[in-house]
Amino acid sequence: MEKFSIKKLDKAFNIEIDSIASDKSISHRCAMFSLFSNETSYIKNFLTAEDTLNTLSIVEQLGATIKRDGSSVEITPTSKLSEPNDVLDCGNSGTAMRLFCGLLASVDGAFTLVGDKYLMNRPMKRVANPLRSIGAQIDGREEGNKAPLFIRGVKELTPFTYHSPVDSAQVKSAMILAALRASGVCKYKENELTRDHTERMLKGMSAKLHTDEDGFINIHPLEGNLKPLNITVPTDPSSAFFFALAAAITKNSRVLIKNVTLNPTRIEAYHVLKRMGVTVNFIEKENVYEPIGDIEVINNELNAVDVNENISWLIDELPALSIAMSLAKGKSTVSNAKELRVKESDRISAVVGNLKLCGVDYIEHEDGYEINGGRITKATITSCGDHRIAMSFAIAGLNSDMEIEDTQCIDTSFPNFKEILDSLY
C-alpha cells in the first residue's frame, strides 16, 4: 500500500502553478461527446489520470480510433458504435458509469459496465430508474442499483419530462445524452443548477438545447451528426483547490493557479475561502465553452463559516474545506450535503473519522458536520481509497506532520499531486 509522510512546512511560499491536473469532468465529456460527431475531435490537455484514461479506453472499445501523444488526443469516431467483446471498466469513476448509461441506452448492442470495489457500491438507480422509465433496458445487482450494470440498447427512447429528485450533474448528463437519441423533444429539470459542462459543450457542438421559463432544459433529438470538438481542457478547479487550501493555511503564502475553468458552478469553494477571510482573486482571460483564467489565493487569518447552499457547486471541495474549517477561529458548519455519503467513500464519515484522529472537535450529522476550529495535530490517517480524502489530509500535513495511508487512489484524478506538493518545500 502506498503512503505519504508529510512534514510540517516551516516557511512561506509564493508560487505560480501551471501543471495542475486538467479538468476531470470536461475530459470525460470530451472523450464521450466525440462519439456524436462523424469527424475527428482534437483535444489538448486531456486529463491523463486513471478515471479519464478508462473513459478513453471505453470509447476505443466502442469502435473509435484514438491517437494519443501525452495529453493531446485525437478521437475519430466510427459511423456506427460497435458492441464490445469485453466488459467496459469504469474503474473508480461515477461520472463514467452514469454518463455511459445514458449514452449507451439506445446504442444497438449489449454492454456491461463494471468498476472497482468502491464504484460497485455506489448507487446507480438514480440513472437506471429514469432511463428505464423511457424504455431503456438496464439491469444490475440490487434491481439495477449496483454495478455490474447490463445494458441492452433499444431502438428508440420515449420523449420525457423529468424533474429530478437529486441535484446531480451526472444524472442530468446521462438523461441529456439519452435525450439526444429519443424520438422527440425531452425536458429535464433540476432544483438547483449543477455543473453545466454537458450543456455548454453539446451546444458548442451544435446540439439544440435551451432552458425554458419553467426551468426545464429542452433537448431536441439529433438530426444528424454534431460538429467535432476542438478544445484545450482547462485546469481542474477541484484539483487546484488543494493548493488554494495550502496557501490559505500557510502563513504569508500566496499561490497563482493558471488557466482554471472559472465556470461559476465549479468555483464556489473559492468563494467560501473568501468568506473565511482569505484573499481570492479571479482573473478571467478567455472564454472557450466556458470562462477560463487564473486564480490567486493569498493567506490571511481564517474565520469560521457556514456552508449550506449551492452545495453541488462545491461538493468535491468539502473534504478540503474541512481542513480550513479545522484551522479557522470559531465553529463552522456544513449542511444539506448528504450527497457526500455516496461519493468514492462516505465522505462525511471519512472526514470526521480522520479529523477525530487529528484531535479536531466535531459533531457529525446525517447531512454534514460542525467543526470547532483551533488546531490539527499529527496523525496517521487512511484515505478510505478516496483521492479527495487523501489529498485533503496531505495538505493538512503542511500545518502539522501527517501520515497518509493508501494514497494510490490519487492517481484517479491528479497523478502529479505529490510532485507539486514537494515543490512547496
Ligand SMILES: O=C(O)C1=C[C@@H](OP(=O)(O)O)[C@@H](O)[C@H](O)C1
Ligand atoms: O458530472 C460530473 O462530472 C461530476 C458531478 C458530481 O457528481 P454528482 O453528479 O453525483 O453530484 C461531482 O461530484 C463529480 O466529481 C463529477
Ligand SMILES: C=C(OP(=O)(O)O)C(=O)O
Ligand atoms: C465524486 C467524484 O468523482 P466521480 O463521481 O466521477 O467518481 C470526485 O472526483 O470527487
